[in-house]
Amino acid sequence: xxxxxxxxxxxxxxxxxxxxxxxxxxxxxxxxxxxxxxxxxxxxxxxxxxxxxxxxxxxxxxxxxxxxxxxxxxxxxxxxxxxxxxxxxxxxxxxxxxxxxxxxxxxxxxxxxxxxxxxxxxxxxxxxxxxxxxxxxxxxxxxxxxxxxxxxxxxxxxxxxxxxxxxxxxxxxxxxxxx
Ligand SMILES: Cc1cc2nc3c(=O)[nH]c(=O)nc-3n(C[C@H](O)[C@H](O)[C@H](O)COP(=O)(O)O)c2cc1C
Numbered sequence: 001x002x003x004x005x006x007x008x009x010x011x012x013x014x015x016x017x018x019x020x021x022x023x024x025x026x027x028x029x030x031x032x033x034x035x036x037x038x039x040x041x042x043x044x045x046x047x048x049x050x051x052x053x054x055x056x057x058x059x060x061x062x063x064x065x066x067x068x069x070x071x072x073x074x075x076x077x078x079x080x081x082x083x084x085x086x087x088x089x090x091x092x093x094x095x096x097x098x099x100x101x102x103x104x105x106x107x108x109x110x111x112x113x114x115x116x117x118x119x120x121x122x123x124x125x126x127x128x129x130x131x132x133x134x135x136x137x138x139x140x141x142x143x144x145x146x147x148x149x150x151x152x153x154x155x156x157x158x159x160x161x162x163x164x165x166x167x168x169x170x171x172x173x174x175x176x177x178x179x
Contacts, residue, residue: 038079038110041067044171046080047087048104055089055123057154062164069107078107080116083174085148085167089123090135099134108143117143118174121163122150 045062048069049055059066069078092099108114120143122136133150140147149166151159 036074036076038077039067039070040079040081042082043067043080044082044084045087045167046078046084046107048089048101048107050089050091050101054154055087058123058151058159059087061155061160062167064164064167069103071103073106077110078113079110080113083116083118085119085121085170086117086139087121087123088135088139090128090131090133092128092131092134096131096134099131100138101135104135104139108139114143117145119146119148119170121148123153123155124150125152 043065045059045064045066046069047055047059047066049059050071056068067078067080070076086104088100088104090099091101108117117139120136120139122133124131124133124135126132128134133147136147136150139145148170149159149163151163155163
């Protein structure tokens with residue numbers, strides 16, 4: 001894992017093909033009068049996991065403070081306040097369409113979240129061949145951050161150790177280069 005400069009302040013949604021206009025509106029609710037107040041987090045590891053919860057199982061083994069991106073559009077949005085790494089599973093359709101979960105698009109369409117994103121860890125399943133962990137590749141490219149690691153399903157003990165060591169190194173180097 002290597003540190004990187006802060007990502008470009010590009011709207012994630014403008015370059016992502018699988019969004020809907022509802023996603024944009026949900027993102028704009030943060031800070032608007034009458035908006036659902038956000039859940040604020042200073043966690044440096046933010047993840048999405050669907051109802052199957054493989055990614056939840058993986059991050060719970062890391063022993064780190066984590067914050068979860070909400071599953072439902074009606075839920076309060078999550079607002080990051082510190083630089084963070086995102087753990088994201090891929091949910092692709094034919095040809096990789098829609099690989100980034102819509103909940104993650106909504107989260108990244110909040111400018112503050114996008115600006116604080118420093119890296120991505122992809123979750124997936126190698127049965128999907130070339131589309132393995134594609135969501136991590138897409139987010140890394142769109143947001144200008146490194147795709148730090150890929151793991152399958154709920155990860156192995158080796159994945160847990162590598163990610164924990166890698167995150168320690170990543171944050172140490174980043175704090176040194178951004179002084
Ligand atoms: C409908 C569907 C599509 C998927 N598409 C991909 C894919 O394109 N690439 C990939 O690596 N994994 C794919 N996966 C596997 C998931 O990313 C994997 O099961 C992951 O662990 C799910 O995490 P979660 O249980 O935390 O939501 C797909 C799974 C499902 C159910």
